[in-house]
Amino acid sequence: MTTAQPLVDLRDITVSFGAVKALRGVSFDLRPGEVHALLGQNGAGKSTLIKVLSGVNQRDGGTVLVHGKETNFKSAQDSRDSGIAMVYQDLSLVPSMSVASNLFLGREPHGGTRLVRNRSIVHAAQKYLTEQGFPIKASARVGALPFAYRQLTEIAKALMGDIRILVLDEPTSALSAGEEEILFKTVADVTERGVGVIYVTHRLHEVFRISDRVSVLRDGLNVGTHNTSDITMDKLVSEIVGPGHERMAQATLSVEEGDRRSAFRDESSESSTHAPVIELRGVTNARLKGVDLKVRPGEILGLAGMVGSGRTEILETMFGLRRADEGEVLFEGKPVRWGSPHQAIAAGVALVPEDRHEQGLVLADTIAANIAMPRLPQLTRAGAFTKGEANRRAKKAVSDLNVRAPGIQTKLQNLSGGNQQKVVFGKWLTPEPKLLLLDEPSVGVDVGARDEIYGIIRGFARNGCAVVVVSSELVELQLLCDTLAVIHDGRVTTRVHTSEVEGEERLHHLVQEPAR
Structure with missing residues (x-):
């Protein structure tokens, strides 16, 4: 890393949205060849700051210098033309197109037949992906890829061209350990070339x-910039959550450091000995192979496994998105063959999906409208929508889940990622489900909000709800779950009580051992 002129120098940046001051005089700089981490809770101002740099948000005050020159980007294209590439949590790929077509979208070659052009694009894309170490087929349709590979495709796309400044917003949120290593190697390679x-x-x-320096935003302010080697984990957490939040800070450290004594886990809340809420007996379909699982009232079952192992497909089968070709699904002791999620929801099943933007929310609609969506039949009387009851439920969800928003008529696209995730949970608060399915529940959730999310999940379980959790964070599964099932290639290879797994390293071994 060098102390040369900063690639980016943001000075005293202020941004307001109505009466809400999102940024209050924030300064931040990026040097050639460094990784500068940007931290903060949801709503702290991180997304707003990088959107100022990308030209999406216009600042009210302050100065933006790029390569030493004052700039005032009016659009994302202005930013890109200056050598800045952004990878947001909200992926910008076209699901119906191939990986290659997405990589070359807007820069397709001319001349020749369409077939020749397509072959040329696929060849060039595959060469690029292979050179960069991305394990993706250029000919694959993006919509058919697991979420992790869609995210890798987005990152690969951002790195194409003459890029001097790369912004990565939660790039590993859905990546496995092996895929994280690919990303880290790519970041190391680009910083070696002087990219910040x-x-x-x-x-x-x-x-x-991975980082050389780290800055922490809190309530629209930069509360600290440090050389990473000079700061400890506990100091960093304290800056993120702020004074007066000692319990939250300790809980966050528990997750980051794998402390099994964390307050997240309520040891007194043992799962019930009653009959299972849901049971899979020898379930086989296109992705699952003879799966046997049962979850009892009050139990939190964690599904551990590599990306593509079949964890998400188990949730989809429980939710009526996939049928069992062989075997059977029992709900409250009775065989069911749900043909759609509507039937599962009516029976008392709820799902918080991995990709909240594609499956869990309508970003262009309001908090109130999103929370009402899965309960429309209950909120309709004599063919008329009962807006008052819908608003009451929305206000309760916002209050109970501590959603940071001006009001229930706020559009989801104006909320931070963590607050959007809270709204997904809020959809299922009234009435509470009998079975709650969670696919990567803490993706994009800040270190402070994790405590709240885990508390919400344990609260569902204490009230008798059966909970199934898929998470790539193995420490999260250990802290949160009563029992764990390890999934390999569509099969359940191991099922253990969490107390029987001593340390994250042992769980890593279980996850990575091939099925026998």
Whole structure:
């Protein structure tokens, strides 16, 4: 890393949205060849700051210098033309197109037949992906890829061209350990070429693994910029959550450091000995192979496994998105063959999906409208929508889940990622489900909000709800779950009580051992 002129120098940036001051005089700089991590809770101002740099948000005050020259980007294209590439949590890929077509979108070759052009694009894309170490087929349709590979495709796309400044917003949120290593190697390679990387993350261990400097935003202010080697984990957490939040800070450290004594886990809340809420007996379909699982009232079952192992497909089968070709699904002791999620929801099943933007929310609609969506039949009387009851439920969800928003008529696209995730949970608060399915529940959730999210999940379980959790964070599964099932290639290979797994390293071994 060098002390040369900064690639980016943001000075005293202020941004307001109506009466809400999103940024209050924030300064931040990026040097050539460094990784500068940007941290903060949801709503702290991280996304707003990088959107000023991208030309999406216009500042009210302050100065933006890029390569030493004052700039005033009016659009994302202005930013891109200056050598700045952005990878947001909200992916910009076209699902119906191939990986190659997405990589070359807007810069397609001319001349020749369409077939020749397509072959040329696929060949060039595959060569690029292979050179960069991305394990993706250029000919694959993006919509058919697991979420992790869609995210890798987005990152690969951002790195194409003459890029001097790369902004990564939660880049590893859905990546496996092996895929994280690909990303980290790519980041190391580009910084060796003098590219500066702004790295927005909630995973604090990544900060110490990959960054040279770290800045913390809180309530629209920069509360500290440090050389990463000069700051400890507990100091960093304290800056993120702020004074008066000692319990939240300790809980966050528990997740980051794998402390099994964390307050998240309520040891007195043992799962019930009653009959299972849901049971899979020898379930086989296109992705599952003879799966046997049962979840009892009050139990939190964690599904551990590599990306593509079949964890998400188990949730989809429980939710009526996939049928069992062989075997059977029993709900409250009775065989069911749900043909759609509507039938599962009516029976008392709820799903918080991995990709909240594609499956869990309508970003252009309001908090109130999103929370009402899965309960429309209950909120309709004599063919008329009962807006008053819908608003009451929305206000309760916003209050109970501490959603940071001006009001229930706020559009989801104006909320931070963590607050959007809270709204997804809010959809299922009234009435509470009998079975709650969670696919990567803490993706994009900041270090402070994790405590709240885990508390919400344990609250569902204490009230007798059966909970199934898929998470790539193995420490999260250990802290949160009563029992764990390890999934390999569509099969359940191991099922253990969490107390029987001593340390994250043992769980890593279980996850990576091939099925026998």
